[in-house]
Amino acid sequence: MKTTLSFPVYKTKNSKLQQTNFSNLVFGQTISDHMFVADYKNGEWTDLRIEAYQPLSLNPANATLHYGQSIFEGMKAYRTPNGEVSVFRGDANWRRLNESAERMCMPTIPEEIFMEGLMQLLDLDRDWVPTAKGASLYVRPFMFATDDYIGVKPSETYKFMIFTCPVGNYYSKPVSVKVETEFTRATPGGTGAAKTAGNYAASLYPARRAQNLGYDQLLWTDGKNHQMIEESGTMNVMFKINGTIITAPTTTGTILKGITRDSVIQLAKDWNEPLEERFLSVSELEEALNSGTLEEAFGTGTAATIAHIERIHVNGKDYTLPAKKEDAFSHRVLRELDGIKYGTIADPHHWIALV
The missing domain is CATH 3.30.470.10 (Aminotransferase class 4, branched-chain amino acid transferase, N-terminal domain)
Known part of the structure; x- marks a missing residue:
């Protein structure tokens, strides 16, 4: 070298x-x-x-x-x-x-x-x-x-x-998450966008409470009104509702600029997938769960890669998501990212460096 x-x-x-x-x-x-x-x-x-x-x-x-x-x-x-x-x-x-x-x-x-x-x-x-x-x-x-x-x-x-x-693998199976509306991970003006130890220390107590109830992770909401979904404990999150992928923007300073998140967004654009970088409200998420229009929910992160979400707890109720088909976006993007990382498919964006 x-x-x-x-x-x-x-x-x-x-x-x-x-x-x-x-x-x-x-x-x-x-x-x-x-x-x-x-x-x-x-x-x-x-x-x-x-x-x-x-x-x-x-x-x-x-x-x-x-x-x-x-x-x-x-x-x-x-x-x-x-x-x-x-x-x-x-x-x-x-x-x-x-x-x-x-x-x-x-x-x-x-x-x-x-x-x-x-x-x-x-x-x-x-x-x-x-x-x-x-x-x-x-x-x-x-x-x-x-x-x-x-x-x-x-x-x-x-x-x-x-x-x-x-x-x-960080997660050996699909994960269960609980929408958190009491505790706060980050607020505008804080350190939410920095990958600093204190952010993770502050998240441990509410995360442990959720784990004691049988959930793997939290879905954090905004620190002011707890009305908007931000990110999860170890990953950014994405939802596919009525054919459109929705993920929170990183412009507020409260959300980590995930590199896997950015890669998924780029691949979605390559494939002409409808995608919106905007906040998804808790009420919109609940409505999509009740109406059956939430097609997919998954986390993105270096450790987790693509973590499929199978259960979401909102306002006292558990919702189980339907099994994903092999051509689901989250499966496709996982296969694509793995192929690029392991060198089995082309790397059009030059993301890989060889040692």
């Missing part, structure tokens, strides 16, 4: 590869051998290196532990039929990470550091990319504050890291 950025690589002396059971991968629990690390100090990124995956040593006064300056991304690498390793839309993840960094008063990452760190790490740990159908290598870039200081202000030092983990 041709590289343009040189930094030291310290290989592990104790690879876990041979002890890993690739036929039984629990999402996020098995970590690959190495990680990319860069430190920000004195106004620049320095000390770039790849080293063995290992625990971090943190001062109890670490700023992130107290004030939450932490952002992350999620992306995947795939094994193609001829044994190559492909990465899906890494440049989009780099741009979104920097948007999150700006919102959280953190330094942005130069594209060269992000992409070269990513590609060289994947090249070193390419044997960790699973070969089983539906499996992939999940990639977690993240950044956090490293000042050892108790005081509410942006940190002056940061650490950027990337590690990877082989994974199977």
Whole structure:
């Protein structure tokens, strides 16, 4: 692989590869051998290196532990039929990470550091990319504050890291969701569009309440009136009603700009599918469920890919969606995305980069 950025690589002396059971991968629990690390100090990124995956040593006064300056991304690498390793839309993840960094008063990452760190790490740990159908290598870039200081202000030092983990499917079956009208994920002017740790921490309690009732995820509604569907806990959401795909816009600052969401929208346009980027009201969703005009509901995300929704709880009532036909849009778009990612069909939008 041709590289343009040189930094030291310290290989592990104790690879876990041979002890890993690739036929039984629990999402996020098995970590690959190495990680990319860069430190920000004195106004620049320095000390770039790849080293063995290992625990971090943190001062109890670490700023992130107290004030939450932490952002992350999620992306995947795939094994193609001829044994190559492909990465899906890494440049989009780099741009979104920097948007999150700006919102959280953190330094942005130069594209060269992000992409070269990513590609060289994947090249070193390419044997960790699973070969089983539906499996992939999940990639977690993240950044956090490293000042050892108790005081509410942006940190002056940061650490950027990337590690990877082989994974199977995030959801092994269609999901059940509950429309949330009490708790709030994000409001205009907040951090809803940033992929920051605090957003997820705040969602845990209402999500656990829903899970205790038998639902996999929530459908979050707007923070002001709880009348408009926004997104789900781990994914953006889309609905097909009367032949038209409807998904919430990302212009309000309350919804994450999902890369899978954007890819699905592009494919829908390629296929001339009717699509509207607008908010779907809870009452409109309920009416479509009662009238039978809701043809499909599904989530989109890096971890979830395309997650089919089979049950929706609205205003005290459960609705079960009809089984989807093989030519349903959500099935078609899942097959198309998988084909592009795994290199079995053409990549007209140049979303794939080979390691």
